[in-house]
Amino acid sequence: MHELCSRINSSKENLMNLDVVMNLAVVLIPGLTAKFADPIETQKETLMTNEELFLAVAMNGWKGNIERADKMFYGLSEEELLKEVAPRKNRLIYLWGHLTATHDAMLPLLGIGQRLHSEFDVAFISNPDKTQAGIPSVELVRKAWREVNGRLFEGFASLSPADWLKKHGDVSEEDFVKEPLRNRLAVLLSRTNHLAYHLGQTALRPK
Amino acid sequence: MHELCSRINSSKENLMNLDVVMNLAVVLIPGLTAKFADPIETQKETLMTNEELFLAVAMNGWKGNIERADKMFYGLSEEELLKEVAPRKNRLIYLWGHLTATHDAMLPLLGIGQRLHSEFDVAFISNPDKTQAGIPSVELVRKAWREVNGRLFEGFASLSPADWLKKHGDVSEEDFVKEPLRNRLAVLLSRTNHLAYHLGQTALRPK
Numbered sequence: 448m449h450e451l452c453s454r455i456n457s458s459k460e461n462l463m464n465l466d467v468v469m470n471l472a473v474v475l476i477p478g479l480t481a482k483f484a485d486p487i488e489t490q491k492e493t494l495m496t497n498e499e500l501f502l503a504v505a506m507n508g509w510k511g512n513i514e515r516a517d518k519m520f521y522g523l524s525e526e527e528l529l530k531e532v533a534p535r536k537n538r539l540i541y542l543w544g545h546l547t548a549t550h551d552a553m554l555p556l557l558g559i560g561q562r563l564h565s566e567f568d569v570a571f572i573s574n575p576d577k578t579q580a581g582i583p584s585v586e587l588v589r590k591a592w593r594e595v596n597g598r599l600f601e602g603f604a605s606l607s608p609a610d611w612l613k614k615h616g617d618v619s620e621e622d623f624v625k626e627p628l629r630n631r632l633a634v635l636l637s638r639t640n641h642l643a644y645h646l647g648q649t650a651l652r653p654k
Numbered sequence: 655m656h657e658l659c660s661r662i663n664s665s666k667e668n669l670m671n672l673d674v675v676m677n678l679a680v681v682l683i684p685g686l687t688a689k690f691a692d693p694i695e696t697q698k699e700t701l702m703t704n705e706e707l708f709l710a711v712a713m714n715g716w717k718g719n720i721e722r723a724d725k726m727f728y729g730l731s732e733e734e735l736l737k738e739v740a741p742r743k744n745r746l747i748y749l750w751g752h753l754t755a756t757h758d759a760m761l762p763l764l765g766i767g768q769r770l771h772s773e774f775d776v777a778f779i780s781n782p783d784k785t786q787a788g789i790p791s792v793e794l795v796r797k798a799w800r801e802v803n804g805r806l807f808e809g810f811a812s813l814s815p816a817d818w819l820k821k822h823g824d825v826s827e828e829d830f831v832k833e834p835l836r837n838r839l840a841v842l843l844s845r846t847n848h849l850a851y852h853l854g855q856t857a858l859r860p861k
Contacts, residue, residue, distance in 0.1 A: 495834070500819050501708035504835050508843045533740035533858045612707050627702070628711050636715045636843070640850040647854035651740045 498608035505611075505635055506603065512642045513596055516546065519649055520592070525585045532652045537576045539652060540585060542645050544571035547592045550599060553638060556616040557631050559602030564591045611635070705815035712818075712842055713810065719849045720803055723753065726856055727799070732792045739859045744783045746859060747792060749852050751778035754799045757806060760845055763823040764838050766809030771798045818842070 495503065520528075520543050528540040537545075548567035554560050570582035583591070611632040614623040623629055702710065727735075727750050735747040744752075755774035761767050777789035790798070818839040821830040830836055 497816060497819055498704050498708065500834065500837070501705065501712075501815075501839065504837065504839045504843060505708075505712070507835055507840065508847060512847065533743075536740075536858050608708075609704060612704055627707065628714060630707070630711065632708065632711045633714065636711060636846075639843075640715060640719065640847060643847040643851040644854035644857075647851035648858055650851075651743050651855055651858060 496608070502608045502611060502632075505632065505639075509635060509639045509642075512639055512646065516642060516646060519646065521589070527652075528585050530652065532648050537648070539649060540582075540588060541571060541576035542649060543592060544583060544588045546642060546645055547588060547595055548572050549638065549641060551591070551595045553599060553634060554595075554602065556634050557599075557602060557606070558613075558616060559599065559605075563595055563598060567591065606631070703815070709815045709818060709839075712839065712846075716842060716846045716849075719846055719853065723849060723853060726853065728796070734859075735792050737859065739855050744855070746856060747789075747795060748778060748783035749856060750799060751790060751795045753849060753852055754795060754802055755779050756845065756848060758798070758802045760806060760841060761802070761809065763841050764806075764809060764813070765820075765823060766806065766812075770802055770805060774798065813838070 520539070523539060528543065529538055531538050532542065544567055548564065548571045551562050551564045551567060554562055567583060570579050612627075612630045614620065615629060615631050615634045618626065618629040727746070730746060735750065736745055738745050739749065751774055754771065755778045758769050758771045758774065761769055774790060777786050819834075819837045821827065822836060822838050822841045825833065825836040
């Protein structure tokens with residue numbers, strides 16, 4: 448299935464390579480945990496529990512999409528980043544800044560730490576593209592993207608599978624008792640989908 | 655965070671409502687399992703295991719995206735479905751057919767059953783849009799989409815959390831020993847991302 452998407456369709460920029468999540472190598476995130484970090488150890492010496500397997504698959508999806516975004520955004524020139532993905536739609540720089548701000552907001556939501564770039568919100572979340580006179584430069588967005596995602600990966604390394612099932616930062620203890628799926632894992636999966644959603648849009652950019 | 659995406663941006667069709675995965679109600683899929691199906695029971699009488707919670711969050715993401723796609727595609731007229739999402743890009747009917755064929759292929763991949771519409775592949779997977787003289791009609795795609803996703807939901811109801819960690823249909827037993835993340839859960843999450851990816855594209859359609 449996944450090969451079909453990337454292999455056959457000649458307008459493949461409109462489609463998505465489904466292979467990323469299938470590849471074990473992708474899950475072996477440096478610094479995630481000692482147990483996950485060494486493929487040899489993972490495969491030969493330790494057996495992952497079901498909880499660890501569930502988490503590893505989810506983490507794999509996040510990492511694969513981050514890698515795809517890295518490759519795409521870092522491959523664009525400043526001129527290309529200032530173009531719209533389609534006529535009268537968001538510019539690529541806006542989408543990149545929007546994703547950066549969204550990921551930055553995951554830091555407190557997952558209990559990892561304070562936000563690093565809350566100043567991005569005015570430019571990339573609370574206002575539409577092309578309405579603000581001064582937005583962060585391409586260089587600042589590029590740096591913040593790396594910084595924020597790096598900090599997230601560091602934070603992920605300190606969370607056990609059970610930690611991922613604890614409440615996220617935007618829900619009260621009281622509500623969480625009634626709605627136990629408002630947990631950190633839900634944040635991870637919804638933000639992975641959010642990233643894929645906007646990556647789909649970037650694939651439509653004129654080339 | 656998710657409110658910002660749907661609330662503030664006036665060009666919100668370019669963004670994504672992150673709320674879906676946050677909402678417990680969404681996970682209570684009719685027919686999933688007796689244990690999951692009744693919110694009262696889930697909250698008051700049974701405690702979900704960690705494995706069940708992991709799966710419920712993943713299932714929530716799938717269901718939320720299917721519901722978003724349902725609302726969007728069923729809300730389009732035939733005329734609108736025959737339009738391109740952006741100049742010289744895929745038509746909406748192609749994306750809908752492509753998603754239908756992709757989901758249809760999940761049936762054997764997840765061990766649920768045989769494909770229902772493998773004839774969709776020629777029109778919607780193995781060839782680009784606008785290259786085939788005859789493709790399935792809007793009416794056929796509409797019907798197949800409902801049928802395929804309904805069959806998937808039925809199949810999901812019979813899978814336990816441990817079943818989701820078993821190998822998917824495209825990996826050998828031998829490879830699975832070395833690559834234990836090539837499991838059914840990985841298929842579910844990657845196809846959820848794939849759906850979000852193309853939904854992002856449909857949001858760019860001229861309105």
